[in-house]
């Protein structure tokens with residue numbers, strides 16, 4: 079682990095009313111890494127991503143981005159500083175075209191840079207280029223997920239927070255999503271990836287954390303986590 083992680087969290091406590099969802103979570107993401115955040119339903123993975131993005135208030139603990147404390151900052155400020163969240167559920171603007179959706183992601187970019195970014199997005203997602211004038215609501219689930227990721231990339235984020243990108247997609251499309259993550263990693267994109275599909279996530283990740291009941295229960299390199307009997311039994315569906 080580096081001395082200067084791009085994103086670091088320590089002692090994070092988050093509550094929904096009286097219920098503690100995070101009970102002292104700590105993790106780090108270094109620049110250029112893909113880090114998997116795994117764990118069973120309700121472990122606190124989504125809550126962790128929402129807290130980093132500033133969507134949920136933090137009761138205790140600290141979130142640092144590029145060495146600066148961002149705990150408690152407003153969502154827009156956190157987004158502008160370079161953290162992009164792709165929430166679970168493929169949120170796209172259904173009544174807007176593919177291209178308009180991508181433009182929505184580029185709102186904070188200087189005008190001259192927007193065209194570069196959508197060319198990059200269309201290179202990354204040829205299917206979106208083909209369908210650029212189609213309404214987003216008429217795309218397939220997989221295409222909508224690609225569009226949601228493409229829109230987040232349009233803001234040139236320094237960290238991409240991906241919440242369950244494979245959820246509810248057919249196996250062939252899930253493969254495509256993971257191929258995309260491999261490609262983004264090769265391009266140097268830093269990603270914190272929440273996934274139910276632990277085995278596939280660890281195939282594309284450098285390191286991982288396993289959450290349980292609002293805490294980090296295990297951490298290690300992807301190969302260490304795959305090789306750990308305890309992790310494999312509890313979270314990777316190995317008998």
Ligand SMILES: Nc1ncnc2c1ncn2[C@@H]1O[C@H](COP(=O)(O)OP(=O)(O)OP(=O)(O)O)[C@@H](O)[C@H]1O
Pocket residue numbers: 094097098099117118119120121122123124125126274
């Ligand atoms: N809006 C909410 N109100 C009350 N409790 C919530 C709310 N959202 C989540 N929780 C609770 O907080 C805990 C953590 O939930 P979270 O969604 O972060 O888990 P998760 O690991 O992402 O699970 P999943 O894979 O099911 O989304 C769970 O006990 C959940 O029931």
